[in-house]
Amino acid sequence: MKWITARRRHPLAGYVVVILALALFGVGYAAVAPTSDQAQAQTLAADVQSPEDVDVAEGKTIFDQTCASCHGLDGSGGEFGPDLRDVGPAAIDFQVSTGRMPSMNPDAQMPRKPMVMTEQELASLIAYYNESIRNGDNGADVPYDVPDIAPDFADFEPLRSDFDSEEDYHEAVEEAEAEYEAALEEYEAEYDDYITGVDNTDMGMRLYLTNCAHCHGWSGGGGALTDGRWAPEIHESTPREIYEAMVSGPGAMPMFSDGVLVPEEKQELISYVKTLQAEPNAGGIFDLQRVGQVAEGLIGWVVGLALIVACAIWITAKQRAHD
């Protein structure tokens, strides 16, 4: 207490109090505010199975628990969620794999988040959707030939509790590592094939800059839209997610069906933007997040000019007569 008493009249004390209060509110809000992890049913964390084997019954469970409260048990929509029967599995895959669904606030545009279920659960959900909800074959199919996310080691890791001895467990871990390496290699080859499989940069660039850049920005950094919406940044998006966004037209985004942009054109476009994003920053180690001129102007003033003026103050400094 003495420590505080001695300092509470310090000229900076007021600022310190304000900063502490702001930090308290910020942290407190972050702790209390609902997150999508809490919003969805906790029972979804099921055992890891191979992504290939699909369980329609599990898909139904997931749908009923996670989606039906807004979209209705038959997917026909309701007060809070749109009709899903005609959107197609590409839209389901896009919305769930980018973490936008399940949404915790149906009125707000959802930002990108980690997916709340496993790949396998998503596959089951899509299987259930195709079987019981989708109207015929309306909507676009999931473009399975376009590479999605890289494999995650967590999907391969064995559980310690499944093994009796430490040795067996280590053996299993090594096996899983080898499997993971192989899967990663396969994925990377697939990804490279897709990205470098086309070579008409001109076409990809024109398609991207004409159709996408006016919302998502020249390198996919995102941008502001009308009415409080925004075009999300697409740096983290996988080629498959970009493809699915084009064929399903989520939110305010227009739909670019395979009739409008044929799959090869989509591949050119995706290849262009993914290659651009992977470009190193030749101009220096600080890329200013590629925000461009606003960030450059800020740095020009608060770093460039400020340093030079500081130098001017330094070289003209003289000892002041005491007063």
Added chain:
Amino acid sequence: MSKTTQAPKALRGVGNFIDDRFHAAKMGEKNLRKVFPNHWSFMLGEIALYSFIILLVTGVFLTLWFKPSMMEVVYDGPYERLNGVVMSEAYASTLHIDFAVRGGFLVRQIHHWAALIFVASLVVHMLRVFFTGAFRKPREINWIIGVVIFTLAMLEGLFGYSLPDDLPSGMGVRILQGVMLALPLVGTYISMFLFGGEFPGEDIITRLYMLHVLAIPALLLGLIVAHFMILWHQKHTQYPGPGKTDKTVVGTPMFPGFAVKAGGFFFFTFAVTAGLSAFVQINPIHLFGPFTPTSITSGLQPDWYMGFMEGSLRIFPNWFDFQIFGYAVPIGVLVPGLIVPGIIFGGLGAWPFLEQWITGDKEAHNVADRPRNAPVRTAVGVAGITFYGILWLAGSNDIISETFSISLYVTTYIFRVLAIVGPIIAFIVAKRICLGLQRRDRETLEHGYESGIIQQLPSGEFIEVHKRNSEETTEVLASKPEITSTALTEPETDDKGVKNPEARKAKGRLRRALAEWYTKDNVSLAGVEPHSGHHLHHSDEVVKEHASH
């Protein structure tokens, strides 16, 4: 130094040769002894000069490889990502500078950073001159030259930004063309003339290149030389202090003291610019890709100095647009694109004469005002900064909207209100702060400064010991000029009761009203004797008592 050293014979020979022909010694003696004031704010203009030199040098380097041509070529070069892409020669040659010319990338970045710092230093230099009243007689002409340099620098930057023919530069030119088209009657003709036909045509890069490397730099160089010669002739202003009057200059002589400082300062400016260029990527045209008329991207802005124009275009409503005989008159482009910058730059140019007209002050001033001692001028300046700053912020409203998750439309409405309310509030606040500082100055002058020592008098009363100000502080505080206007001192009627004809006219009445506005509320130092205040006397007593104990 009692011993005079003689220069080596070889130097003496050359020196005498030149001296015999140009009287260099006489000229040199006078000019090398020229006195420069010692205050950092007098170095701000020098930042602009040094950045300009850096721009000239790096600019010459860039012209060696840049091809100002809009001929379409298919790129085939070291930047593999764009191989096979159709682009203009201007863009391709910029890629060549970036990736094939040794040091080209760095030099291009230095050129760009130096341009940003050049215009920024012009602004801070101009603000220093404004707020200290250094534009007053006899320096009005130099002030106007400064305003013209500022305007030309902006155009120079805009044209340079447009030359690489990359995505943002094409968009900038498109906006420029849009503002041109908004001009009634002549707009389309001017646009067709500048672009040699429809946008973008095949000529614009070549023409902007000519303007960017020849016409405007030549004008700028000429104006900067004129600015300097006038400065040299008129000498600097100086802040008030002992020995500083309207007739004498106090400071460091040009040689050796100031020359060393200024030389070192050049290298520091260059170091900061080069350091930024080495580590911070600026305008990565190779990433943007070439401009095509169908391409457009969100989140792109002009360089900072065009930001206020961008903002003014973004927030001005289209409520006043109308049509006449089937021709559109887009007020929503005309006013923000031409009238707003006209007000800002015209206002800057006119202010010295306006102020002189209001106060009727025809004296030459070489001692600078402290900003607080001219509260209305300072408040007008702060209001101007606020207006400019809000427009500038509005120019990046999409970035603000995205970064801070504020609805884009909300930012527009906020900026519309702020652009009008902001300057008014800024004026009032700045003026009040000035007056508050004036009151504190008067108190300090009268009572000395607070020493932070609390003492108890024998009567039990507590006082804070005030100490006498230094001679310099006293001088500075006491130098506060009285703000008056001849409009208020001349009588309304003459001795025969006839009303002053000047005061009867609308112009005379306006002048009187403005003079009233300009001079009222000032804190007067009339009747204030330095160190006459009671605080100081108490303190003196205490000190005396202490001494007697």
